[in-house]
Amino acid sequence: MKAFAKLLFITLSVTLLFGCASPKPKDGAAVEDRSGAGTGADTSGAQGGGISGDPFNDPSSPLYKQKRTVYFALDSSEVSSDDRPTVSAHGKYLASNAGQRVTLEGHADERGSREYNLALGESRANAVRQLLLAEGAAANQIQTLSYGEEKPAEDGHDEDAWQYNRRVEFVYGSAQQ
């Protein structure tokens, strides 16, 4: 049983990683993602697949149909009230799955200096981290990593792209086990 659980965990981790590596569609789906309606772009596609135990597809999981990206205003690290339920759901999931690990990847839009944007991305990741801890997640379940403006979700050079680039992504299973 233990071996099975481990296998399941690895499978889950791998699928989740694949899910995050797939690009987010540029238009419609990303907008849905922000509205919080439906599954959102981040949770559709490769990692879905109806694998039992996928917390994003398991109706009994706090992460069921949850987003795994939250967005920020310009030069701000404040989690919006719209995104708080998402962060809260991730916190509850971590609290009830002590073996699960998450890396919070912080990002910024391309404006301004690269190093300041690294700091800003970290502030965003830390803001999310605090909320996860408040939901009962343990500190050792959470890592933060800021990429600043280096890994944009969208390539454009205007607010249409920037709004999707100022973000924190939840990447499960990539922290040290």
Added chain:
Amino acid sequence: MFMNSIRGIFRDKKQKCNFSFSLFPGHVKDRERAVYSYTARMSLIRGVLIGIASLLLPLGSATAAPLTINIEKGIEGAQPIAIVPFGSEGAPAPQDIASIVASDLQRSGRFAPLAERDLLARPHRAVEVNFADWRALGTDNLVVGNVRPIGPGQYEVQFELFDVFKGSQLTGYRFTSGAQELRTVAHQISDIIYETLTGQPGAFNTRIAYVTAAGSKRGRTFSLQVADSDGYNPQTILTSKQPILSPAWSPDGTRLAYLSFENNRQQIFVQDIASGRRDLVASYPGLNGAPAFAPDGRRLAMTLSKDGNPEIYVLNLASKALTRLTTNPAIDTEPNWSPDGSSLVFTSDRGGRPQLYRMAASGGNAQRMTFEGDYNAKGVFSPDGDMLAMIQGQGNTYRIAVQDLKSGEVRIVSDRSLDESPSFAPNGSMILYATNEGSQGELAAISVDGRVRQSLVLQEGDVREAVWSPFGQKLTVNSIFNQTNLNQP
């Protein structure tokens, strides 16, 4: 872990080359009758990625695509100068010295070399010069020279610079160089001409380090490159599938500090350019970035967030002692040393938005430096310490600004909307920065007076985060011979 094996491992091939040069013997005043010799250890990095890395990293070859430099703005009021193609004996020289010198001087914006087709004569030596010809062309100065093979792959290069109106020789040198170093010799000649005519040191015999990114956002390859300041001879320092940021030169130009994500975390390395050997100097939890060598080359300022939020620290590279300089709950980052090493400027949002602050190198109270614009970041001192260049943001427009530290006057010197990463040439004449043309990231260089603008473009992919090296290794010029009235009018 697997990623650990995807480090760029480089083998260098050190080339020992000897420059010797003498003042033209016939023209040397007695007290200057001396032969100066100089040995420069030129390093030609032939980085060869080996092992697994070469299979995984497409940019494994050390020789990368060169930057193309386009002059976009200039050269009104530039000084006319005639640079005659150098004479050659035997087989043509592998480099066209005169054309390298002409494009160097033209890029500076202070000189307007005559087009080759407008040259009336092709003298190679003083005795062949008829100054009346050159006066008729209205050119102030004339450069002639000669390249002579003196052995297998060895050349003797000589040049002379004349004041056409006085009919006098201003300076002249003779160099011995291997074929590989002829471009370096040409840049040295440009430096000597520039300094003789403007009174300021030239910055042609210098290099630039920059980061390139190629491929789609799903599979981007990042590369740290070093090229000559005219874009030639690009060499790969590091290639990675993960971002590389913030290259910073050591004051002697032999090492680069940079931030690499190659191990899926932020780490600062210091790499010896010639050998490719490198040291991991910071790998703490959280931010490890914004490295900046102190003017003494022995300490490295950096940003770490290991104690909770981004703060500025100074690492003694020999003792590994780490000193924390800032204690503020806001973001403090992007330290840059004043040239005298007494203070640091840095970016902080302690007042709300990012602005530049200055503190003593020992830490303590910081004074706000910037009050114009919504956003000021990435401050860098000019080499003389009199100016500060920065990114200034106003609304959605981010441009390079220069602040005169004596008068406080601020001028915007760039003209697009996503300009960043300013870096001064070591002689303070130009500022190199990163910008966007369409969707492609490119570099631009602008003269501090705004008269000249160049773009530095890669054929494919983005180029960003360029930093100008300190002055290159130089032929030690201990005296300049000066023979006046060579050819009286």
